Amino acid sequence: MMVVYSLYGVAALVVLAPLAVALGASPRGTGAVYGASLIVTLTLCMIALLSLFEYSNRISSITLPLGLPWLGAHFRIDALSAFFLVVVNLGGAAASLFALGYGRHEHSPQRVLPFYPAYLAAMNLVVMADDAFSFLVSWEFMSLTSWALVIAHHQLRENLRAGYVYLLMASFGTLALLLSFGLLAGSDGSYAFDAIRASHPSAALAALVLILAVVGAGSKAGVVPLHAWLPLAHPAAPSHVSALMSGVMTKVAVYGFVRIVFDLLGPPDWWWSMVVLAVGGITAVMGVLYALMQHDLKRLLAYHTVENIGIIYIGLGLALAFKAHGMPLAAALALTAGLFHVFNHSIFKSLLFFGAGAVLNATGERDMEHLGGLIHRMPQTAFVFLVGCVAISALPPLNGFVSEWLTFQAILLSPQLPSWGLKFLVPAVGALLALSAALAAACFVKAFGVSFLGRARTPAAVAAKETDSNSLAAMYFLAALCLVAGIVPGFFIDALAPVTKSLVGVSMPHQAGVEWLSIVPIAESRSSYNGLLVFIFVLLAGSIAAFAIHRLASDKLRRGPAWDCGYPDPSSATQYTASSFAQPIRRVYGTSVFRAREIGEMPPPGATTPARLTVELRDLIWDAAYAPVATAIEYATEKLNYLQFLTIRQYLSLVFAALVILLLVLAIWQ
């Protein structure tokens, strides 16, 4: 029954879309559309939670007489779909709540409102689809609605370019998925997932499907080197949509990958995990290095999505390795780590994009070099943004740390894997994961420090005002979730148990009953972590210190000018900027990865021209993978353009020649 209720919810969202065209004209209509979306997504989230907890063993499915006549449209909610439905609709509800305030500032609401509920509906449909046809149609629907949202502010040229690149990459990804489903369905065209599950593809075919799935789902999730569209498209959309694209849609892509590789494709080969692990490790480090070089706040966040997708893929890759080698308990641990990070990332990435949206609204700026000192003018936004920064940097006691800790625990189980390739790859991937975690912390010191701390760099930053209460409510809600998932992770791990059970056969040991609400992945003598106690201890130690010092020593405070070693400069331009903050890291990592060069122009003494420092960065992946393809296509179209200007006789002879060639081919084939 759950699937029927969910489909009603989706239908409500679909109906809301055309209504929004009419409603969008008035400011009150904006509130109505987002309010309705909020109610529907909350309901859908409840339904998904119920199906995850109450009906974990029962699968509800339905076939509707839509789509291909001999197939119909199959929809189904099992544990995996239910979990991802929770992620989608929780993110959707938070975004709708945020948009109740944020959406009022939209200057062309009719370009956003109709597509917003449709986009939410599409993501729900992808996760519920139970045959290849409805899956792909929903996937395309999701791509197109989000594309429309990306170019909502089409007056900016860079947004149009972002939309163009996004559309190309989305079609490319769908093509790969189409082929992979085609191979899975086989020649008799059994597109229903049930039929695919029952058939067992040969090893070569499975390998091909795996590669296509990595490419197809990966291009949507943003794995390196298929990430190029993501940092262009995600920031271009309005901020609540950016949050959905980064926090939720990439997770739908991960869902597609998990569905194909863990569920449909049958038992894994051991080398599959090598591909996934290598992709994950490279994606994690490259994503965070790109992010460190950015000074556009929203683009920095988008690149960080790339990093987190890498971390998720590392978890999934480890799970595949353990599953292939018949170590189900370890596989359950690794899979739980990956899926828990899916949940966590959707929470804190949405929170951070909301914060960036609030800043954008208050100052009109996305460039961190034009911000600064916002903690004085937007104290509440600053606080919740800080919570998001700590969470995403994988620092205890918040939630990002727990999922990375679980991933590390899974890595520590991997010496028992028998294959040599994995023995070398897994420690290297572990080092990459550790490196990306440390760099992420550096990156968010920069993001928070430059935008919110220090002194205001522009009049726009001086004039900033605290954002509205609806937006704040959405951000506080997500920040609270970050804390809760960080200090009592056991409940969240237990909630994932039915999912891992359905995918690898077993689940992690039950955590809710462990003393003091610790989490113990394998055995207490091996490893345990208690976020709640750590949080309470830090809180207690800090309060005791503060109380004792204020009572016993001194609580006096004077304000004065900054010390700055005796040379405080009144100009706010003397502060560290985002690019100067990143300079040491750029020197250490960027000279090889980005061919970073610093060119200093120092005029001779007495000259009145200003000194200049130019930083050159090259995106080697773009140069190596994308630019040649673009040049080749441009060259080919330039040449083929000639075909547009033929006479009718020439066209007819072309048709005739084509016919002759086809007949010849047919004759030889037979």
Added chain:
Amino acid sequence: MAVIIRDFALQGAQMLLVLLLSPLLTGFVRKVKARLLRRQGPPLLQPYLDLIRLLRKDVVLANNASWLFRVIPYIVFAGIWVAASLVPTFGSGLMFSWSADLIAIIALLGSARFFLALAGLDVGTSFGGIGSSREVMIASLAEPAMLMIVFTLALVAGSTQLSTMAAHILSGEEGLRVSLGLALLALIIVAIAENARIPIDNPATHLELTMVHEAMVLEYSGRHLALIELSSALKLLLYVSVIGCLFAPWGIAGPDASFPALAIGVASYMVKLAVAGLMLALFETAIAKMRVFRVPAFLGAALMLGLLATLLLFVSRSL
């Protein structure tokens, strides 16, 4: 019930011990360094006197410092104190040692550093910024190196819990191992970097452009500065304790040790601190500070050593 009270008492004693001993370790290192340079040096108890004086002074806060700037010293202190009280020093039967394993302890230190780096940016001065940006650069190499060391030890001991690791090493079934040697070397490099000692950073510097840690906390004064100083001392003690607990666990009292065993534990812990302090002072006197952009090579070596040690364990269980 008696067991629980005992464990609580042990945990409390540990928390107080690390808090009270850490300035002494700093003072000891300073004294030895001064003697090595044929100076008289400040008295051994000078760090305590400094802390008390700082605690009594007013805080002079920069005009545009935010609420975060005032909260951060407490966060940093609390984080490092909690981390330090979860590392077995004289006895491994700590009440709450299971609430955070070594990975979590490292991450707690990472949290403290995250906030301290933010404090460097809060007032909006160039010295704060230079300190923060260099600190995070150093951390971006030291932290993964530390995690690789943790991996090595965890693979040897089959656990990431410090008390289990110590017990495993103490059981004597490991003997000498190549991977442990590499890990020890890497851990020493990381400990030097994390504690802002020579050759990475100079704790006694007054030349602004060479400072990393000191530049970051330049705007702090009074009780805030006292807390930061105490946290640095605690962090040094913590790293010495970690090295002692993992590579020289001799004398550590077991989970339900008697009183004499605990006394032996405290005595051996003091000896370990003294030896570590002596060696640190010797090393710091013997070596010159390196340029900031030489640091990545130094720390990169630690990272590679850690990775190599882990790889060895993945390839063979006996190396």
